[in-house]
Amino acid sequence: MSDNCASADPNAQSSAPRDRHVPSALALAILLFGGFITVFDLFVVNVAIPTIQRDLEADFADIGFVIAGYELAFGVLLIAGGRLGDIHGRRRLFVLGMLGFALTSFLCGVAPDANALIGARFLQGATAALLFPQVYALLRVLYDDAERRRAFGLLGMTLGLAAIAGQVLGGLIVESDLLGLGWRAVFLINLPIGAIAAVLARTIPESQAPDAIAVDWPGFGLATAGLVLLLLPLLEGSNAGWPAWIWGSFAASALLLAAFIRWERHAGTQGGHPAIDLGLFRNAGFSIGAVVVLLIYSTATSLFMCFALLVQSGFGLTPFEAGTLFAPASVGFVAASLLAPRLVARWGHLVIAGGALIYAAGIVWLIAAATTLVNRTDVDVLLPALVLFGFGQGLSMTPLLNLVIGFVEERHAGMAAGFISTMQQVGGAFGVAIVGIFFVDILGRQTGTAAMDASRYAEAFAGAMLYNVIVLVVAAVLIAWISARSVSGRQG
Known part of the structure; x- marks a missing residue:
């Protein structure tokens, strides 16, 4: 959640x-x-x-x-x-x-x-x-x-x-x-x-800012086009069989994103108002933190999408039954979100890394439970795993953004917060695309009757979610690194 x-x-x-x-x-x-x-x-x-x-x-x-x-x-x-x-x-x-x-x-x-x-x-x-x-x-x-x-x-x-x-x-x-x-x-x-x-x-x-910053339309246009051309082949590649145009789209995306960086650098040096101040990335803690945000948020939307397909298309749950099955994850998320500030205040930012590992453990448990299900009457066995991964999400996501934005000077906090918000959404979009490659590939390896749908979808879910588990472990390591950097920076 x-x-x-x-x-x-x-x-x-x-x-x-x-x-x-x-x-x-x-x-x-x-x-x-x-x-x-x-x-x-x-x-x-x-x-x-x-x-x-x-x-x-x-x-x-x-x-x-x-x-x-x-x-x-x-x-x-x-x-x-x-x-x-x-x-x-x-x-x-x-x-x-x-x-x-x-x-x-x-x-x-x-x-x-x-x-x-x-x-x-x-x-x-x-x-x-x-x-x-x-x-x-x-x-x-x-x-x-x-x-x-x-x-x-x-x-x-x-x-x-x-x-x-x-x-x-x-x-x-x-x-x-x-x-x-x-x-x-x-x-x-x-x-x-x-x-x-x-x-x-x-x-x-009504409210306006007397010192409002102009919109960098060329920058936003280049970034949007570059990311769309990157997302397109990731989503279409598996279905299309990875034809030549897929690789052309990747190449065009790389060129547009390189042009975006060049334009932002030019706008910054010429006294313009770039979409993002590239100077923020001179701070290693903020740069690595932005990557961590992208990684962790890439796991969330993709997990819910694949889980919805598993329980509805695979096990035949109705939309309302599937929706209520998500509720325990929400309970875990809210509980962890309320606890996170106090835990971080007492134990430090390593709590966030621990949250990412709990999140990963919840997904592993969910994979194990899903692959043992036989029919829709057994879905209650998923509930403890849903609570655990929801708790891990809340413990890792809620305090993470404050940690990352804390690496920049206060006068840059607004731009840094806007960029990190963008990383949340872009991460979700690309998580769907990347996980989809594995989900489609595994689901397409087997054909069978409707009675076999449950096991087919469970196998596809399990294979696709391995990406999420690996990403969360990597994110936990990076969080531990930037947490240590944050502590040493304050002591210095």
């Missing part, structure tokens, strides 16, 4: 206006709803994916794009969304983002085929990137210190509930088949409630 964008504030550098207008309770509720809806739609697809796959006759690459496209657009454009709010008004961008999210949700809900759904999900992620940063920025600038702590506490609780509701409530919506819409209802429901929220957003005081 990963809190995929809750912890970093891409607008942290903004200062509170002197003529601060405290928002009403309704305005606060609307801001919290803006955070809720973006995270809800990140998780709701997990339980809907098997149904979408059957209805649209989509292959694994298609459903991978449905999930990863949202995360990639969301992540890459987060910093741009924050800067646009600083320039043009955060309430204005909140409203535009909410309306855009409602409209693109409608496009998702009426998509006639997989390609249309993929395109709509990419656009939905882009509108989420306009909407989400304004929530953080407005909560930060509209409240004083005491009020702000309460507001962000409510936001953290809201985002956690959104992750749970996205799976449990999402499963119920799909299974209820509202108005005969099936999975489409999980998207179409956003249209009326999003439109109402946009209208009510007029109760939110």
